[in-house]
């Protein structure tokens with residue numbers, strides 16, 4: 282499975298997990314785990330990019346030279362065009378960071394939607410979204426089932442669309458990178 286297919290599947294699975302009320306907690310746990318996983322990947326990619334920057338673009342500079350320039354207030358004299366040996370590799374890492382950030386944003390939005398609180402229309406107390414009856418006054422809270430099912434389908438379709446759009450953007454970026 283390609284990275285982009287996998288990404289699309291992760292987004293779709295995450296939103297489905299959140300929308301099925303019986304699996305709600307498991308869905309939020311999965312999405313939180315996914316967010317942690319994306320954040321760890323992003324940290325690693327930043328570390329790799331930073332290493333490439335220091336080892337390639339600034340390879341000729343010693344700490345002594347930099348220190349001298351800073352002390353003489355001539356930092357600008359060490360300015361340079363940043364030229365990476367493997368430009369495609371740099372661009373690929375940036376693309377992966379941005380795609381992981383998109384996955385985080387989608388997961389965070391889904392968690393927010395799910396954990397958002399509502400008020401009971403009868404007594405006005407705060408109730409969790411997805412509850413069937415108010416725990417205080419017992420009033421029925423849930424929307425008609427057909428409506429809820431429609432919302433599930435719409436959310437699934439929206440998640441699939443978002444994944445497709447992200448994959449198309451990335452493919453375009455990869456093509457442009459390959460042309461250079």
Ligand SMILES: [Zn+2]
Nearest residue numbers: 401404415418
């Ligand atoms: Zn109530």
